[in-house]
Amino acid sequence: MTEPPGTVSAPAVTAAPASVAPSVPAEKPARPKAEPRLYGSRTRGQWIKLVVLLAMGAVAAAAILVLAARGVTTLPGVPEFLARYPGAYDLPDAAEPGFPWWAQWAHFLNFFLMVLIIRSGYQVRTQQKPPAFWTPKRGGKKISINLWLHQTLDVLWLANGLIFVVLLFASGRWMRIVPTSWEAFPNALSALLQYMTLDWPVETGWVNYNSLQQLMYFVVVFIAAPLAAITGVRMSEFWPKDATRLNRIYPMEVARAIHFPTMLFFVLFILIHLFLVFATGALRNLNHMFGGTDAVNWVGFWLFAAAIAITAAGWYAARPLILAPIAKRFGQVSSR
Template identity: 70%
Template sequence: MARTRAQLVRRGVIWAFGALCTMGIIVLAARGVTTLPGVPDVLRRFPGEYESPWHPEPGFPAWARWSHYLNFFFMVLIVRTGLQVRHQQKPPAFFTPKRGGKKISIYLWLHTSIDVLWLLNGVIFVVLLFVSGHWARIVPTSWEVFPNALSAMLQYLTLEWPTENGWVNYNSLQQLMYFTVVFVAAPLAAISGVRMSEWWPKDADRLNAMYPAPIARAIHFPVMLFFTVFVVVHVTLVLATGALRNLNHMFAGTDAVNWIGFLWFAGGLLVAAAATWAARPLILAPIASAFGRVSER
């Protein structure tokens, strides 16, 4: 056991060193690109954001802040339970609905239940996004979004952050990424997840032939990886580009620079960590019993 732990530590050190070297090479290469003829002029023409004809009210309303946190909370549990379902050999417990139906593992029951809550949160967010006019924050309104997004990406890679004011608007790269998350990745996760769920009609031969389960599985796992990478990069940049102000935006609803947003953020992380730890049969069984029958086989 000690040797295995030592091997893991050594492997972790090697991977960390390799990652640092790779990041250093990328930064140096990006800075080299900015010195090429014509590139500085392009960066001045496309600084990383464009003027939108739509100007939503500055700031983040309470519904956006709560939806943002719940989205993170549910995604953490979805990834956790999804990996449990994917790698489980023998489920520790099973769940059978009260109204009858196929017996499934308790991890699959939790994964599906959280999926429903995540989708409900997403639908509410999208509705309020368009009702409030805040859709203009994440929906591109000009083709200039693409060259500006490339400019912002290059600036991020040089570690010289593009000029931005998230309280008023996002830069073009942020806008494209948030648009992709809300209107592309989330629907893909939903339609592939439904195809793999127990709710899908098994006897609909024509429908199953049009949308085979292997295609859904080929979509679902890469989408989960995309969400995981997005969350890691997103949180990293939030902390690196002005942590206190950025956290105040989405957790305290203010443009001030103080520790209130950070405290809310830290509390939210603790809640998510506690929920992840609690995702085990001993704690899940009493909750699942309210919706059906829990058994060991």
């Protein structure tokens, strides 16, 4: 029906919508805090703090030792002792200077193998769940692949050491690291005191080590290395398990008590050795063992850098993905 003219239609009225409460998002459950990643027995931050504290302690201890050593040199009779025993004695006339090629190669292989042995030994000591296992082809006890690597490196290291010792005596160069006079001991004490005062003895390593160096190399080659070998064999699968009397005479606990401190000795020796190599004339010292010359140039340094790169590559390659194909050639590799 149409509305008459002049009538105004009322605006349409719409009902107001009912008030709607604003939606509140549901609270998400709090995520559990992630456990800090452990590197051995400590977190990364704890290791950094420990290293910083140890470094500060080492610097403080070194400063105290230097001051104490300088004080000792002023005591009555000490200057005369240092004058009588300058730190080294003359070698027999038959001793030849320099380092032959076989000594250079043995030195490099010893460094390379020792670094990997220390790494694999630490892994064996701290591992909780081995990444893989290895079993000999002829049958035998299943061991972790890290222990297989450690024992394999030990065999190579012993072979390298035996070849070095044989050539050392065959060539007559044993006099460089085996004392030939009782004067080695007072001269070693003199050299130690000179090192501690930072007034270091003159380096003549191409011709003759000072007596402290000679005694330390003797300990490394003829005492520490055999100790590491004998204790390592006792803990390995090569040791006869059924030899009751032999096991009673030489128990496993004794081997373990000696083996780990021996490894720590090698670590300390390597660190001090590298420090002194660089602190007492790096280019000449590196040329002695890597370049085979007494010249002062960069040949030995770059050969040393190459040795470090090869060692770092070996460190990186010592992982199950790369080790497994090699280990399979000598036995069976499994994940459990």
